[in-house]
Amino acid sequence: MTKTGRKARPYRLRWVVANQVHGNTFTTSALAESRRSELWLAMKRGEAFHVESGLPESEVRAAEEASAEAAAAAPVRWFEFCREYAEARWRTSAAKARESLADSFAAVSLAMVTRGEGTPPDTELRLAMRWAVVPAHREDEPPANLKAAYEWLRTSDRPVIDLYDPKVFREVLYRLGYRLDGKPAAGDTVKRRRRALNTALEYTVDAGILTENPLQRSKGKRAGSTDAVDRRVLVNALQGRQLLTAVSYIGSWHRNRGRRLVAFYAVMLYAGLRPAEAVGLRLSDCYLPEAPQWGTLTLRETRPVSGKQWTDTGERHDRRGLKAREAATDRRVPIPPVLVAILRAHLAEFGTAKDGRVFGNERGDVVGSSTYWPAWEDARPYALQPDRVDSPLAGRPYDLRHACITQWLNAGVPIAEVARRVGNSPEVIHRRYHGCIDGHEEAANAKIAKSLEEDGDPA
Known part of the structure; x- marks a missing residue:
C-alpha cells in the first residue's frame, strides 16, 4: 500500500x-x-x-x-424516480431548494412523457408534477383540476434510461432553457434548473439507474446569467429619499400601509440588507443610540418567501440562517445616523411584530412580498419623473440594495469591507458591480486615448 x-x-x-x-x-x-x-x-x-x-x-x-x-428488472420510470428522489432530499433541503427541485422536475417532465391524443396541456402537467413531488402528498388524491395531468404523468412517463436517447435529451435541454410561451427563460432560472437536474442525475448514477450522467456530456450552449447589475436600476441619494417619502403616502392613513414600510425599504437603501434579512431582523439585534451617531444591526436570521407546501412549518416564510454562511453565524452591519433615526421613529410609532421582529404587517405577522411589492409599485409613479416610471429605475425593492452597495463603492469603501457588510464574497462584489463604479469608464477611455497618441505619427 x-x-x-x-x-x-x-x-x-x-x-x-x-x-x-x-x-x-x-x-x-x-x-x-x-x-x-x-x-x-x-x-x-x-x-x-x-x-x-x-x-x-x-x-x-x-x-x-x-x-x-x-x-x-423493470426500468425505473421518471415519475416515480422524481418522487423518491424528492423525498430523499426533502428533510435536508431548504424550502427554496425544494421549490427549485420541483420546478426543474416539472420542466423536464414535459420531455419525459409520451404524447398522444388526450395529452393534458403543458401548464397542467407542470403543476401536477410540482404537486406530486411533495412527500406530504404521496398518499393524497391530486386536486380535481390536476387529476388528468397527474394520471398522464404517472402512466405515460418514460423510463429514466430514455435520457440517453439524443432526441429525448435535446427536448430536455429545451425545456430547461425555455418558458411555456417559447421565450428563453432567465439565465438564473436556467442555471438553477440545470443545477437541480444535475444533482438528481448524479444520484441516478450512484443508485445504478444510469451508468453516467448525460448532462455532463452535453455540449450545448448554456444560457448566460444576468449576474452583472444593470446601471439603469440604480437610484441616486435624492431619488432614494424621494422614494421613501412617496411610500409614506401609500394607502389610507389610518391603516398605515405605506408608513410602516418606510423603514423596511430604508434598511435596504442605507444598510444593503436583502428583503429576507429585513423581514428576519429583530429588535434585540439592533443598536440604535439616541444621539445622532452610527448604530449597528446584527443579522442572524432570514425569512425567505416560499409556498406553504415547501416549508416544514406550513408557513409561507421559511426560517433560515444567513445566506452563504454557516448556521448560527451572524453579520454585523454599521448603519448611518439617518437610518438610526428612521428605525427609532418606526419603532416609536408601530412597535415590533408579535415575536419581537422589527417589521410586521398590520396584524403583527410577517411582512410578505404580497405586502411590500404592491406598495413599492404604487410609490414609484409618485417619486419618479413621468419619463422614468416605465424605465428599469428602482423597478424592484431589491434594487435599493444594489444602490446601497454601489454608493459605498463609489465612496471609496474597500471591496472587502463592502463584501463583509452585505454578506457577499469580494469576488461577487467585483463581478457584479464593477461596471457601476463611477469613473471607471472615463479612466479606461483616458488610457486608450493616451495609447493612441503614443502610437500615432509624430506631429
Missing part, C-alpha cells in the same frame, strides 16, 4: 495476478487495509483470480449476477 499524493483518494493498493498489476485507490488507510485483507483471505482459500479484472472469481460472479438481475 502506498500514498498517491492526491487529496480525494490518497491511498493506493496494488496486487499482481498472472504478472499483471492491478490496483485501486481509497479515501482512508483503513479502507485500503480492509481491501488488502479481503484479497489475502481469498488467496489463502485457494480461490482463483480473474486475470483481466484482478478480482477473486467469487466477486466476479456476484457482479455478473447483480448485473443480470438489474437488466431483468
